[in-house]
Amino acid sequence: xxxxxxxxxxxxxxxxxxxxxxxxxxxxxxxxxxxxxxxxxxxxxxxxxxxxxxxxxxxxxxxxxxxxxxxxxxxxxxxxxxxxxxxxxxxxxxxxxxxx
Amino acid sequence: xxxxxxxxxxxxxxxxxxxxxxxxxxxxxxxxxxxxxxxxxxxxxxxxxxxxxxxxxxxxxxxxxxxxxxxxxxxxxxxxxxxxxxxxxxxxxxxxxxxxxxxxxxxxxxxxxxxxxxxxxxxxxxxxxxxxxxxxxxxxxxxxxxxxxxxxxxxxxxxxxxxx
Numbered sequence: 001x002x003x004x005x006x007x008x009x010x011x012x013x014x015x016x017x018x019x020x021x022x023x024x025x026x027x028x029x030x031x032x033x034x035x036x037x038x039x040x041x042x043x044x045x046x047x048x049x050x051x052x053x054x055x056x057x058x059x060x061x062x063x064x065x066x067x068x069x070x071x072x073x074x075x076x077x078x079x080x081x082x083x084x085x086x087x088x089x090x091x092x093x094x095x096x097x098x099x100x
Numbered sequence: 101x102x103x104x105x106x107x108x109x110x111x112x113x114x115x116x117x118x119x120x121x122x123x124x125x126x127x128x129x130x131x132x133x134x135x136x137x138x139x140x141x142x143x144x145x146x147x148x149x150x151x152x153x154x155x156x157x158x159x160x161x162x163x164x165x166x167x168x169x170x171x172x173x174x175x176x177x178x179x180x181x182x183x184x185x186x187x188x189x190x191x192x193x194x195x196x197x198x199x200x201x202x203x204x205x206x207x208x209x210x211x212x213x214x215x216x217x218x219x220x221x222x223x224x225x226x227x228x229x230x231x232x233x234x235x236x237x238x239x240x241x242x243x244x245x246x247x248x249x250x251x252x253x254x255x256x257x258x259x260x261x262x263x264x
Contacts, residue, residue: 002107004219005210007148010111012206014118016199021122023195029127029173033134036165037118040141043157047150047224054220056232059150063233066153066160067244071251073165077172078258084176086261 007048014041028080028090032073039069106147110140131169138162150224 014037021034043062050058084090117136124130138161145154233241 002103008210009207013115013203016203017118017122019202020195020199023198024192033121033130037121044141047145047148047153051148051219051222054222056222056224056229059153059224059229060233060237062153064240066156070160070165071247073168074251074255077168078255082258082261
């Protein structure tokens with residue numbers, strides 16, 4: 001019988017895969033894709049908890065997360081296009097002029 | 101029994117496609133693998149009774165967000181090598197170690213929690229979810245429209261910056 005723990009373990013593995021991607025890739029677009037994976041891991045956990053506790057609040061939260069993720073991707077991709085136009089690079093290690 | 105088969109099939113597909121997203125050399129393969137992740141997660145949402153969320157997942161993520169990614173990648177016309185470059189070997193090793201540690205930690209938390217509870221009925225149809233959304237979450241729902249408006253204005257004003 002598939003229980004809540006199965007879905008939570010899947011969510012944890014998905015979250016960790018996204019984290020590995022963020023730490024190992026250096027391209028802005030790849031990092032945004034990996035952030036999407038982590039959002040989806042959180043969504044899966046929310047939906048599983050909604051079913052386990054028998055109310056719909058978790059699914060409403062997922063609705064908001066999807067909206068926020070869409071907004072984040074819109075602005076993030078606009079920034080990526082600007083980076084490619086102005087600095088001719090998408091490598092996050094080379095975009096460090098805000099650091100100091 | 102069929103539930104077990106479906107769960108493990110879609111879970112394996114999700115994890116495999118997610119690994120492909122992270123480790124693929126071609127960026128377009130990454131985006132298309134993320135499409136597979138979205139669709140198999142939508143199948144898992146249906147198994148959990150979240151029908152509206154599954155539909156939104158397919159419409160918004162697979163239909164809008166990933167198409168946006170594909171547009172940008174084709175617009176920028178990048179070399180595959182420029183996208184596929186990984187960090188230095190030590191950083192890659194550190195990333196893998198940290199990721200595996202986080203995964204083991206989360207799984208340990210799940211196991212310790214003893215969360216083998218029984219499922220309850222939570223049918224996320226359009227009617228039931230819309231009732232909850234517009235009865236208890238009206239203010240966040242309205243604020244979401246402001247967020248989207250701000251994102252649109254931000255994206256347009258960023259795109260209007262002249263390059264030199």
